[in-house]
Every structure is written in C-alpha cells, then in structure tokens.
Amino acid sequence: MSQLLVTSYGDPRESVSLERAPHPVLGTDDILVEMEAAPLNPSDLLLVRGAYGVRPPLPSPLGGEGVGRVVDAGVGAGRQLVGRRVVILPNYEQGTWADQVATSYRNVVPIRDDGDPLQLAMLPINPATAYLLLHKFAKLAPGDWVGLNAANSAVGLCVIALARLQGLRTLNIVRREAAAQTVRDAGGDRVIVAGDDLPAQIADALDGARLGLALDATAGPVVADLAAALRFRGVIVSYAYVTEAPPAVRAHDVIFNEVTHTGFWLLNWLRDAPRTEIEQTYHALNDLVAGGELTVPVDAVYRLDDYHEAIEHAMTPGRSGKVLFTFA
Secondary structure, eight states, X not given: OXXXXXXXXXXXXXXXXXXXXXXXXXXXXXXXXXXXXXXXXXXXXXXXXXXXSOOOOSSEEOOSOEEEEEEEEOSXXXXXXXXXXXXXXXXXXXOOSBSEEEEEGGGEEEOOSOSOHHHHHTTTTHHHHHHHHHXXXXXXXXTOEEEEESTTSHHHHHHHHHHHHTTOEEEEXXXXXXXXXXXXXXXXXXXXXOOTTHHHHHHHHHXXXXXXXXXXXXXXXXXXHHHHTEEEEEEEEEOOOSSSSOXXXXXXXXXXXXXXXXXXXXXXXXXXXXXXXXXXXXXXXXXXXXXXSSOOOEEEEEOGGGHHHHHHHHTOTTOSSEEEEEOO
C-alpha cells in the first residue's frame, strides 16, 4: 500500500512524503477501497500549510476526496459494499492520495458503475458545494440572478451548470480574459473581467436586475460590491478565500437592504445533515456527472510516485483545469 502523508505543516513542496505501508488490518466496520482517481484540491494544500479548518496530528494521510471500488471489508455492515464503486466523503478521517484506502463504510457513498472516474473522483467536494450553495440559502425561481466571483473555479463552473439546469441566470466575475472565455464556454450568462470600477461593471451587466444570491470564493473588497447588487433581503455566502482581507459587507446594505452574509463549509454539512440527505444529494449529482451534464475541466493526471510534479502543477496559477492522481 502506498500513500502520501503530510509530515510537517508548511510548503507542500517540502512537507509531503510517500510511504509504503503493509496491507491494513480491517476493523469490524471498515472497508478497503482500491482507488481509481483522487484530485489535488486547494483545500488539500491549505491543510498541508496548516491553514485549513482541520489540523490533524502529524504525520497524517492526505487527500480529501476520490473514487474507487470496495475490494474487502470487515465482518460488519460494510460487507454489502464489496464490489461496489464508491466515492469517499471529504470528512478528512482518511486520506485518498493512496492506491488503497481503509476507512469506515460510513465514510463512503456507493454510486453508479458507469461514468468517467476522473469526473467521479471530483464529485464529493465541488459539485456538492455548488449544489448546496444554490439550494440551502435563498429561495430562487427560474429567471433569478446568481452572482459569483472566481467563476472559472471548479465550484464556479459547477454553479453555472447547475444554475442553467434550474433556469437561473449567472453573473460571473473573473480576473483574466482567458478565464472569462472559459466561463463563457461553460454557459455563463454575463461575464465580467474585474476592472477599476467593478460596481459600475456589475450594474451595467445586470441592466436594472438585482441578484437573488451572491457566492464568494475570494474574500476581500469584491464581497462588498457583490452584496451591493443584491435584492432586498438577498443573501451572500462566503465558502472559500484566497486572501486574508476580510469579506466585508457595507453597513448601508446590511441595514437598509437587510442583506444577510453567511458562510458555508461542506464538512459542517457532512457532520450535521441526515444520512439520507447526504446520499440523495450525491446520487442526484452522480446522475448528472455520469450523464455528462456536470463536468469539471481536467488539466493533468499523475501517478502517485510523481507527487512532486503533481503538487507543483496543482500550485501553478492560471491552470486550465484540475490536477488528479490516477491509480492502476
């Protein structure tokens, strides 16, 4: 068994090592998943830096999500999953950057046998986050507007695809023209390359309309500009960040427009939601991914032994898609 571990909190290029471990001994509720693919996400790199919402004792296995097939199980309920393809839930109780993963059967959801393993490996985090952002925070009707920054991110592209399926329109903010073209190709309704006067750009793009929901993945001053474009009692949700600048909303909008600013972290939903809700969400998304209606661009795949190159690639700005590990 081969797996990647974080050995110290710091630069991912220096704090990760490959370990060869003996075949794991399975407990009563454990299953053994032979991995097919697992992505390298920004959250994984934040965890290595010690800047994520979880900070496990070291050394700790890495990788938040992935897809594989159950090849063995203990004597408990996990036996029924042997032979099934499953996605591993991103609760950080196990690492997925490994050719085999031993975990509790409760930490996986069985999925369909068909579908691209690369797309299925990315199912647990980004599509689920996008789906929940669109469904849990605001009552939206066909024709309503959803605004988002970092629209070319994996979550952003999933939001665009899911919004179109719901008849929603998207106002998409990016920082580069190349990213704008990616969003246009994905079906974004209005695309803005952020300039010196972003509020005027937003107003011009909406042409008198107001946002029903705004989604923030960067923090910083853009949050106030998105919040100012919300309708009365609209909601802005922060779910990621690329800067330590506070995601401030102007008092004028909070008081007079009664704007709500809240946060979302997928791990909290996984901890609190009923198991039936979790399974129904992932099964619905699995159908969309398997049917090709929900896809995330892939930039490169690597074998586990090439983890140095994979991590360097995942840290490269301006990538055109995700970086993943694949396993024989």
